[in-house]
Amino acid sequence: MRLEIASTYSENGYQDYELHLNEHTGTHLDAPIHFIKDGIAVHEIPVHCLCGPLVVLDIRDRVLHNHDATVIPDDILRWEKKYGKIPSNAIIIMNSGWGKYFGDNNAFVNMDKQGIPHFPGWSKTAVEFLLEARSVLGIGVDTLSLDQGASEDFPVHNTWLSNGLWGLENVANLDNIPPSGAFLFVGASKVYGGTGSPVRLIAVI
Amino acid sequence: MRLEIASTYSENGYQDYELHLNEHTGTHLDAPIHFIKDGIAVHEIPVHCLCGPLVVLDIRDRVLHNHDATVIPDDILRWEKKYGKIPSNAIIIMNSGWGKYFGDNNAFVNMDKQGIPHFPGWSKTAVEFLLEARSVLGIGVDTLSLDQGASEDFPVHNTWLSNGLWGLENVANLDNIPPSGAFLFVGASKVYGGTGSPVRLIAVI
Numbered sequence: 001m002r003l004e005i006a007s008t009y010s011e012n013g014y015q016d017y018e019l020h021l022n023e024h025t026g027t028h029l030d031a032p033i034h035f036i037k038d039g040i041a042v043h044e045i046p047v048h049c050l051c052g053p054l055v056v057l058d059i060r061d062r063v064l065h066n067h068d069a070t071v072i073p074d075d076i077l078r079w080e081k082k083y084g085k086i087p088s089n090a091i092i093i094m095n096s097g098w099g100k101y102f103g104d105n106n107a108f109v110n111m112d113k114q115g116i117p118h119f120p121g122w123s124k125t126a127v128e129f130l131l132e133a134r135s136v137l138g139i140g141v142d143t144l145s146l147d148q149g150a151s152e153d154f155p156v157h158n159t160w161l162s163n164g165l166w167g168l169e170n171v172a173n174l175d176n177i178p179p180s181g182a183f184l185f186v187g188a189s190k191v192y193g194g195t196g197s198p199v200r201l202i203a204v205i
Numbered sequence: 206m207r208l209e210i211a212s213t214y215s216e217n218g219y220q221d222y223e224l225h226l227n228e229h230t231g232t233h234l235d236a237p238i239h240f241i242k243d244g245i246a247v248h249e250i251p252v253h254c255l256c257g258p259l260v261v262l263d264i265r266d267r268v269l270h271n272h273d274a275t276v277i278p279d280d281i282l283r284w285e286k287k288y289g290k291i292p293s294n295a296i297i298i299m300n301s302g303w304g305k306y307f308g309d310n311n312a313f314v315n316m317d318k319q320g321i322p323h324f325p326g327w328s329k330t331a332v333e334f335l336l337e338a339r340s341v342l343g344i345g346v347d348t349l350s351l352d353q354g355a356s357e358d359f360p361v362h363n364t365w366l367s368n369g370l371w372g373l374e375n376v377a378n379l380d381n382i383p384p385s386g387a388f389l390f391v392g393a394s395k396v397y398g399g400t401g402s403p404v405r406l407i408a409v410i
Contacts, residue, residue, distance in 0.1 A: 189394065
């Protein structure tokens with residue numbers, strides 16, 4: 001991401017910048033069209049699909065020993081045992097503890113000697129479980145990708161987005177959010193035709 | 206604003222774009238630093254200052270006869286007669302009816318033969334009244350600028366932003382929002398050092 005000066009106090013009376021960035025920079029949303037050619041773009045996601053009860057799935061313990069750990073159906077069932085059934089129109093975000101590496105690109109991408117990244121993500125079985133048995137608006141991760149870093153064919157992206165649903169990547173500050181009971185507003189920029197966009201997430205407790 | 210293809214389905218398995226845009230494109234926020242050299246940038250606005258009760262001031266009638274109309278203290282007092290005192294930490298947005306020109310650049314900027322734009326905005330006296338006598342987080346307009354189009358020295362920007370407060374420009378869909386009773390979430394992208402950013406506004410009624 002690059003900021004280029006467009007106006008200056010001395011010449012214009014105010015300052016501003018031209019922004020140059022990939023749609024998928026920082027905390028951002030993946031729209032269905034990111035992977036699915038005829039999927040909807042970010043501006044076509046109805047606003048009521050961008051607000052919902054927030055569920056945080058904590059897999060930090062498993063990640064300590066396994067950087068390729070994924071959210072599995074058991075993580076969802078374990079959450080439900082404690083907090084009750086996943087609420088309707090939920091937004092479910094993985095807290096893998098990876099957020100502590102924000103700003104340290106090497107640790108965040110965690111590439112091995114073969115150039116393969118290693119960081120946690122969702123499993124295909126977990127999103128298939130959600131699609132079949134729960135009512136969910138979107139899923140998210142505190143890592144670079146809905147799929148685990150080592151994935152080559154993005155089964156989670158393809159499965160989830162092909163159902164017209166969206167994902168959030170690089171979600172920050174999850175340690176400050178209770179596992180259950182918060183409500184999330186996903187402030188996605190309405191870029192026409194965009195495959196995604198930077199978002200401001202506001203959780204209300 | 207320009208979208209440049211960065212990845213393609215055939216080469217990468219997914220598509221995305223590089224975005225090139227000014228910070229002050231579409232519905233967007235002006236941070237204090239936009240006009241005030243030592244003011245805070247968009248990433249420094251605390252999240253609790255981006256959520257508040259929404260007040261919509263309807264000046265559509267006056268704008269029909271005067272494209273240079275501004276929000277004046279009387280508009281605020283008239284709103285208060287109907288709906289009670291402006292709530293604490295309010296976000297107050299002008300509905301001038303100008304939103305109907307979105308997408309028609311000539312009508313939206315409305316330049317005269319001398320090249321001077323004509324569209325409504327706030328008056329300096331109205332924002333001075335708010336600063337002295339009410340508790341407000343931010344103000345907004347459904348036009349290009351907090352100041353009326355014909356302004357050359359931006360008294361509203363300079364007065365309001367120098368108090369560490371922010372503004373919203375090009376706010377859409379105000380006709381669907383009640384004058385009183387909605388609550389607004391301002392999803393400003395957290396661009397480090399940014400003088401503003403595109404925002405997704407979500408009003409809850």
